[in-house]
Amino acid sequence: MTTPPLLDIKNLTVEFATRRGTVQAVKAIDVSVAKGETVAIVGESGSGKSVTSYAVVRILDRAGKVAEGSISFSGVDLVAASEAQMRDIRGREISMIFQNPRAALNPIRKVGKQIEDVLLEHVQATRATARDKAIEALAKVRIARPEERYDAYPFELSGGMCQRVVIALALACQPQLLIADEPTTGLDVTTQKAVMDLIVELTRERGMSTILITHDLGLAAAYCDKVVVMEKGNVVETARAGEIFRNPQHPYTRKLMQATPRIGMSLRDLLPDAQKGPAAQLAAPKPAPAPDAAPLMRVENLVKEYPRPASGSFLSKLMGKTEEPKAPFRAVDGISFSVAKGETLGLVGESGCGKSTTSMMITRLIDKTSGSILFDGTDIGAIPAKQFAASAHRRRIQMVFQDPTDRLNPRFTAERAIADPILRMGGISGRDALRARCEDLARLVGLPVELIDRFPHQLSGGQKARVGIARAIALEPDLVILDEPTAALDVSVQAVVLNLLQELKERLGMSYLFVSHDLNVVRLLCDRVIVMKTGAIVEQGTSEEVLGDPKADYTKELLTAIPHPPV
Amino acid sequence: MNDMTKVDPTAAPALRFEAPPSTSLLAHARHIVSENPVTGLAFGLFALILLAAIFGPSLVPFDPLASNTNSALQAPSARHWFGTDQLGRDIFSRVIVATRLDFAIAVCSVALVFAMGGLAGVMAGFYGGWVDKVVGRLADTIMAFPLFVLAMGIVAALGNSVTNIVIATAIINFPLYARVARAEANVRREAGFVQAARLSGNSDWRLLLTQIVPNIMPIMAVQMSLTMGYAILNAAGLSFIGLGVRPPTPEWGIMVAEGASFIVSGEWWIAFFPGLALMTAVFCFNLLGDGVRDLVDPQRRN
Numbered sequence A: 001m002t003t004p005p006l007l008d009i010k011n012l013t014v015e016f017a018t019r020r021g022t023v024q025a026v027k028a029i030d031v032s033v034a035k036g037e038t039v040a041i042v043g044e045s046g047s048g049k050s051v052t053s054y055a056v057v058r059i060l061d062r063a064g065k066v067a068e069g070s071i072s073f074s075g076v077d078l079v080a081a082s083e084a085q086m087r088d089i090r091g092r093e094i095s096m097i098f099q100n101p102r103a104a105l106n107p108i109r110k111v112g113k114q115i116e117d118v119l120l121e122h123v124q125a126t127r128a129t130a131r132d133k134a135i136e137a138l139a140k141v142r143i144a145r146p147e148e149r150y151d152a153y154p155f156e157l158s159g160g161m162c163q164r165v166v167i168a169l170a171l172a173c174q175p176q177l178l179i180a181d182e183p184t185t186g187l188d189v190t191t192q193k194a195v196m197d198l199i200v201e202l203t204r205e206r207g208m209s210t211i212l213i214t215h216d217l218g219l220a221a222a223y224c225d226k227v228v229v230m231e232k233g234n235v236v237e238t239a240r241a242g243e244i245f246r247n248p249q250h251p252y253t254r255k256l257m258q259a260t261p262r263i264g265m266s267l268r269d270l271l272p273d274a275q276k277g278p279a280a281q282l283a284a285p286k287p288a289p290a291p292d293a294a295p296l297m298r299v300e301n302l303v304k305e306y307p308r309p310a311s312g313s314f315l316s317k318l319m320g321k322t323e324e325p326k327a328p329f330r331a332v333d334g335i336s337f338s339v340a341k342g343e344t345l346g347l348v349g350e351s352g353c354g355k356s357t358t359s360m361m362i363t364r365l366i367d368k369t370s371g372s373i374l375f376d377g378t379d380i381g382a383i384p385a386k387q388f389a390a391s392a393h394r395r396r397i398q399m400v401f402q403d404p405t406d407r408l409n410p411r412f413t414a415e416r417a418i419a420d421p422i423l424r425m426g427g428i429s430g431r432d433a434l435r436a437r438c439e440d441l442a443r444l445v446g447l448p449v450e451l452i453d454r455f456p457h458q459l460s461g462g463q464k465a466r467v468g469i470a471r472a473i474a475l476e477p478d479l480v481i482l483d484e485p486t487a488a489l490d491v492s493v494q495a496v497v498l499n500l501l502q503e504l505k506e507r508l509g510m511s512y513l514f515v516s517h518d519l520n521v522v523r524l525l526c527d528r529v530i531v532m533k534t535g536a537i538v539e540q541g542t543s544e545e546v547l548g549d550p551k552a553d554y555t556k557e558l559l560t561a562i563p564h565p566p567v
Numbered sequence B: 001m002n003d004m005t006k007v008d009p010t011a012a013p014a015l016r017f018e019a020p021p022s023t024s025l026l027a028h029a030r031h032i033v034s035e036n037p038v039t040g041l042a043f044g045l046f047a048l049i050l051l052a053a054i055f056g057p058s059l060v061p062f063d064p065l066a067s068n069t070n071s072a073l074q075a076p077s078a079r080h081w082f083g084t085d086q087l088g089r090d091i092f093s094r095v096i097v098a099t100r101l102d103f104a105i106a107v108c109s110v111a112l113v114f115a116m117g118g119l120a121g122v123m124a125g126f127y128g129g130w131v132d133k134v135v136g137r138l139a140d141t142i143m144a145f146p147l148f149v150l151a152m153g154i155v156a157a158l159g160n161s162v163t164n165i166v167i168a169t170a171i172i173n174f175p176l177y178a179r180v181a182r183a184e185a186n187v188r189r190e191a192g193f194v195q196a197a198r199l200s201g202n203s204d205w206r207l208l209l210t211q212i213v214p215n216i217m218p219i220m221a222v223q224m225s226l227t228m229g230y231a232i233l234n235a236a237g238l239s240f241i242g243l244g245v246r247p248p249t250p251e252w253g254i255m256v257a258e259g260a261s262f263i264v265s266g267e268w269w270i271a272f273f274p275g276l277a278l279m280t281a282v283f284c285f286n287l288l289g290d291g292v293r294d295l296v297d298p299q300r301r302n
Helices: A049-057 A083-092 A111-121 A127-140 A159-171 A189-205 A217-223 A241-246 A251-259 A314-318 A355-362 A385-390 A414-426 A431-444 A449-453 A461-473 A491-508 A519-525 A543-548 A553-561 B025-035 B037-059 B091-127 B129-143 B147-158 B162-189 B192-199 B204-240 B252-263 B269-296
Strands: A007-018 A021-033 A038-042 A064-073 A094-097 A177-181 A209-214 A226-231 A234-240 A297-306 A329-339 A344-348 A370-375 A397-400 A479-483 A511-516 A528-533 A536-542
Touching: A007 A049, A021 A038, A021 A049, A021 A064, A021 A234, A038 A049, A038 A217, A049 A064, A049 A083, A049 A094, A049 A177, A049 A209, A083 A094, A094 A159, A111 A127, A111 A159, A127 A159, A159 A189, A177 A189, A189 A209, A189 A217, A189 A553, A209 A217, A217 A226, A217 A241, A226 A241, A226 A251, A234 A241, A234 A251, A251 A491, A297 A355, A329 A355, A329 A536, A344 A355, A344 A519, A355 A479, A355 A511, A397 A461, A397 B192, A414 A431, A414 A449, A414 A461, A431 A449, A431 A461, A461 A491, A461 B192, A491 A511, A491 A519, A511 A519, A519 A543, A528 A543, A528 A553, A536 A543, A536 A553, A543 A553, B025 B037, B025 B269, B037 B091, B037 B269, B091 B129, B091 B162, B091 B204, B091 B252, B091 B269, B129 B147, B129 B162, B147 B162, B147 B204, B162 B204, B192 B204, B204 B252, B204 B269, B252 B269
Parallel strands: A038 A209, A038 A226, A094 A177, A177 A209, A344 A511, A344 A528, A397 A479, A479 A511
Antiparallel strands: A007 A021, A007 A064, A226 A234, A297 A329, A297 A370, A528 A536
16 A cells, blocks of 8 residues: 555644743644554644644645644645645535534525635535535434425524535535544534434545544544544644554553543543542541431423514514514423432433423522422422522522633632632631631632642633632532533543542532433433423433433433444 | 642642743834834834923924914924924924824723723623614614714704813723623623532622633723724814814814815925824824734733
């Protein structure tokens, strides 16, 4: 086999000019992609995996430049190619799929028209045939009822649907190489499976090569032929997908693999050996909560309805035609469950299943429509959300949010953020006492104390997550709602944060309501699990029961959609 | 509580981090100026205007009000740098002395409109509902008039005084502030950190003042800088047509108005230099906007 690879990156170094001198984002890496091959570039944030792909299509931002090395694509040197040549290559020879499909689509143009635009631009269709070809393209990416969807705007489609449209756009011109940059991050597992299956199938069918950029080793293993592992701008390992999981060579690869939650692991197993420490007392089975003990929280028949916007055109309204008001949309449809003291309850489901609405109602950020939320015997659901800030129960129910960056005020230092609930409700007075308390909390969550004077943008993702946790536990609440607390974090950071959460729970005797779509994480952390679909509970029981031997079809579907490394 | 203070090594595998650069305001300002020299020019001009406003009256070579018919209508010379006007007053002195008045009118009106429009806009964006409707319609009503004509009307109705120029200038800028503040507050109303602060037990008012207002300050600062120029122009414009400040008080607008009739006969300097001062000030405040944004945005400080 002496066929030259389709894409050959040799000794590539990419530099960024920053305020503090030049930073090498990618350091002398070699990657090659053969024709028809699917290659995964795996690494955590800051590993340079995206920068590498940007260098290939030459869309680095102004501060970045290729300092050294060559990128050759079917004989063309992409580093030296003129901008006109690059324009020709982008889209027709190499196309890209980005992480956020909604951002990649023009929000005010019908998706069918957007596909037509590309087809016309690259002379794949004429005006007369464009519409049919666009519908055909939509059908090819398995969009149901393509004739109708042709007229849809991006906001009318779900995230998975938008990503399919983006794939249709990317493949419209039959490129030879597809670069998919985290194409399924932010999508549900079942959607992820559908999208990935689609990408792999379509590219194989056309003999295309694919570069999949991802942080998820499981995904890389399940769909790619070759895996390239990057760490801090270096390629640390390149191997066949099966090989790398059976026999990882580099310590970093091993660390990544270890941190990826899998079946049959405990939380402790996620941590590198050096950080494990004495695990004996934590690994001991926890005493099950006494069955007759009153639960900390009992939710009964909880319902949240949203009114549907009245349809009907402006003209018909003007004519005085009134139509029947539609039945309101039930985001949460009469669910009941309870949380025992010291228990971690997992709330699982895909986006739109009502799990976030449920957690928002329980934290009393929004009002319920009907039903009751009994917290320690009091129906806190009866207190309007607007007045709950002044309630004595406010300090007992806290929340750790999904995106640590979004959840911190950019103008507050970490200390000020942690101190906020204490200032409002903690009853600690005096600067020194407050400072001491914040430092205690920082130590407790493993945030170096010298960092608490920093602003959020000066902290890493893991550090911000710790600030968020410290703020939530500052008042020693009884119930903490964890809304996908690790979804935005790298796996190794996730491993540490999950262990931290588990330990804090045991030490402070809190209960957790863990909202997540990642079943592997839920399996590790939760005692009991509730599976939700379209506002209703489809299955609940202990973690082993629900995730080990699911009864409901939906749970089975969720479980099979998780990509598993072939170990 | 004591057990909480213990550090558990297993819970805290130190995440590596780099020491932050020192981010003093001065060092940051230096960086911004070095990154964009135009910003430096704007800050320099601003310092010059500020100096003239504060120390001008005690530094000028001539009494700005003293007329001397013997030296009327003299062209710029070593003695009278900007020449003299029809009453023999030194234009250089008058231009410098006028800085304080023009600057004060602009600052006061901008401060007033920032307080009124900013607060109304933030509340409209945060609460929505009827507050939003009232503020929105009020802004629309003001926008419905040609703004300068509206300012003329307000000054004419309230009476011809400097205070009323300030009020009129503030009123015509109200929609700008209210709309910007409304849009920004509305976006941030549902932001994560606002929800988080709500969970910490903050009342609505506190959310507004500690979470939302500080975060829309960068954009408001830019707005303020831009409207400063506009306010100066507006005050001068009103004086130009004879409203507000009255002669013989030195004020750029009046001076331009007085000099206008002499341009035809060749005495260009009477109107030119006050006009130049006016243009420089407006130019400076417009350029300043970008610099101010860079300076107050915490995201840029790393």
